[in-house]
Amino acid sequence: xxxxxxxxxxxxAWLDVAGPVxxxxxxxxxxxxxxxxxxxxxxxxxxxxxxxxxxxxxxxxLLVTVLVVGGVLGQVIAAEGAPATFASFVAVMVCTYTLxxxxxxxxxxxxxxxxxxxxxxxxxxxxxxxxxxxxxIVYPLFYFGAAGGIGAFVRQRxxxxxxxxxxxxxxxxxxxxxxxLAAAEERARIARELHDVVAHGLSLxxxxxxxxxxxxxxxxxxxxxxxxxxxxxxxxxxxxxxxLLGVLRTADSGPPSTAPQPSLxxxxxxxxxxxxxxxxxxxxxxxxxxxxPPGLELAAYRIVQEAxxxxxxxxxxxxxxxxxxxxxxxxxxxxxxxxxxxxxxxAGHGLIGMRERAALYDGTLDAGxxxxxxxxxxxxxxxxxxx
Numbered sequence: 119x120x121x122x123x124x125x126x127x128x129x130x131a132w133l134d135v136a137g138p139v140x141x142x143x144x145x146x147x148x149x150x151x152x153x154x155x156x157x158x159x160x161x162x163x164x165x166x167x168x169x170x171x172x173x174x175x176x177x178x179x180l181l182v183t184v185l186v187v188g189g190v191l192g193q194v195i196a197a198e199g200a201p202a203t204f205a206s207f208v209a210v211m212v213c214t215y216t217l218x219x220x221x222x223x224x225x226x227x228x229x230x231x232x233x234x235x236x237x238x239x240x241x242x243x244x245x246x247x248x249x250x251x252x253x254x255i256v257y258p259l260f261y262f263g264a265a266g267g268i269g270a271f272v273r274q275r276x277x278x279x280x281x282x283x284x285x286x287x288x289x290x291x292x293x294x295x296x297x298x299l300a301a302a303e304e305r306a307r308i309a310r311e312l313h314d315v316v317a318h319g320l321s322l323x324x325x326x327x328x329x330x331x332x333x334x335x336x337x338x339x340x341x342x343x344x345x346x347x348x349x350x351x352x353x354x355x356x357x358x359x360x361x362l363l364g365v366l367r368t369a370d371s372g373p374p375s376t377a378p379q380p381s382l383x384x385x386x387x388x389x390x391x392x393x394x395x396x397x398x399x400x401x402x403x404x405x406x407x408x409x410x411p412p413g414l415e416l417a418a419y420r421i422v423q424e425a426x427x428x429x430x431x432x433x434x435x436x437x438x439x440x441x442x443x444x445x446x447x448x449x450x451x452x453x454x455x456x457x458x459x460x461x462x463x464x465a466g467h468g469l470i471g472m473r474e475r476a477a478l479y480d481g482t483l484d485a486g487x488x489x490x491x492x493x494x495x496x497x498x499x500x501x502x503x504x505x
Contacts, residue, residue, distance in 0.1 A: 134172075134173055134175070134176065135173055137172060137212070138169050138170050138171075138172040138173050138209075141169040141172070141205040141208060141209060142166055142169050142170055142205070144203075144204065144205040145165040145166065145168070145169055145203040145204075145205035145206065146162070146165075146166075148203045148204060148205065149161065149162055149165060149203065154196070154197040154200055155197065155198065155200065156196070156197060156198055157196040157197065157198075160192075160196040161193050161196045161197050161200075163192075164189045164190075164192035164193040164196055165189065165193055165202070165203050165205070165206060166189070167185060167186075167188065167189035167192065168185075168186050168188075168189030168190050168192075168193065168202065168203070168205070168206040168209050168210075169186070169189070169205050169206065169209045171185040171186055171189075172186070172209055172212055172213070175212065175213065175216045176216065176220060179213070179216045179217050179220055179221040179225060179229070180217070180221060180225040180228060180229055182213060182216070183213040183214075183216075183217060183229040183232060183233070184232065186206070186209045186210060186213050187210065187213075187232050187233060187236045189206065189209075190202045190206045190209075190210060190236055190240065191236055191239060191240065193206060194239075194240050194243050194244070195243065199243045199244045200244075201240075201244065202240070207258070207261075210233060210236075210262060211261060211262060211265040212265070213229065213233070214229070214230075214233060214262045214263075214265040214266045214269070215265040215266065215268055215269040216269065217229040217230070217266065217269065218265075218266040218267070218268075218269030218270040218273060219269035219270075219272055219273050220269075220273070226266075230266070233259075233262055234259065237255055237258050237259055237262075238255055241255050297470060300470045300471070301470050301471075301474055304470060304471035304474045304475075305474055307471075308417075308474065308475060308478060311413075311416060323348050323351045323352055327344070327345075327348050329344045330344040330345045330348065354411050354412065354413075357411065357413075380416065380419050380420075380423075381412070381415045381416065381419055382410070382415055382418055382419055382422075382442065384419065385401055385419070385422065385440065386401075388422060388423055388426060389401060392426055392430065392438070395430055396436065397426070397429060397430055397435065397436065397437070397438055398436065398437045398438070399426065399437075399438045399439070399440060400437075400438075400439045400440070401439075401440045401441075401442070402439065402440070402441045402442070403441075403442045403444070404441065404442065404443045404444065405443055405444030405445060406444055407442075407444055408444055408501075410449065410501070413478075413479070414449070414479050414499055414501070417475040417476070417478060417479055417481075417499065418442075418449060418451050418497070418499060420471075420472075420475055421451055421453075421472045421475055421476065421483070421495070421497050422440055422451060422453060424468045424471060424472050425453035425468075425472070425495040426438060426440075426453065427468065428468050428469075428493075429453075429455045429457060429493065432457075434457050434458055435455035435456050435457030435458075435492060435493075436456060436457075437455065437456050438453065438454065438455040438456075439452075439453070439454050439455075440452070440453050441453075441454075445501075446501075447500060447501060448481075448498050448499060448500045448501055449498075449499045449501060450496070450497070450498050450499075451495075451496070451497040451498075451499070452494065452495070452496045452497075453494070453495045454488050454492055454493070454494045454495075455492045455493055455494075456491065456492045457492050457493060458492075469483075469485050472485070472495065472497065476497045476498075476499060479499050479500065480500050481497060481498050481499040481500060482497070482498050483495065483496070483497045483498075484496045484497075
């Protein structure tokens, strides 16, 4: 946008200089082809005075109008009533347009009064063989009025466009703030859940360490297995703790929870809850299920839960399918439905939360209309991410 603005400004500045120069050339050409009967040098100076000040018309529209009108009257007086050049007529039209386009109300009124007086004076000064007709004043004023009307129209259009751009910028800023707030809330929720996962892992380590201590006196070989479990659980808890520190942005003001965190083993509960509200959900598992880190399994469960919730609320679907694909390097979670979806579906708080959970485990999440209709959410969560 900044590049376009600079380019538009340079083009405008070039036109502000080129226009008056072309009008000056046109005026000189007319005066050479049809020389004034008297004072040709003075008429030429006045003709140039009527067009060259247009270079500064955007910075001082009323002052430029005074100079242009003075140049027109100077031509008529110096030529003893001969009409001014056509370029001078065009210059007055440009001044009228600029007044309505950029000047304040007082400058517009003063400029119009000056132009009207100049038109009347020109009509009176011109030599005539017939009686004066009022139409001689109305005729040029009509053209000048049309130029002013165009300027007023362009001005109003620019004001409306500026107002629309301002509202659009404010709306975009508000949407950005809402998205950031939703992401922060979801990160805080994830942090609370990971806190419970880490606490459970540490408790399990203590129990297994105590069991290993008892076995050391009776059966040292059997104590190796609980010690290995302590090591595995410690690594997982350490990874979850790192994630917890990575997503924790604000102090946790929510009450502590003593209930166990859900896992993919509770998918039948989600299916049953969906069936109670009229949504039939099929679950398809591909690959050999493996034991997942608690935090990653929790993230997969929450993604499925949120996707089915969005389906019930927004998609007006009657059927959905949850596919779990266990691969050697990643868990693929896909949720599809047969509801309605469009390309312009906004990213609400639910989608923001799902993306936050996937990103927490270096995963990806795509959401949008499915190839066969309905809506589709696909999350890919890498396995063995210990950061």
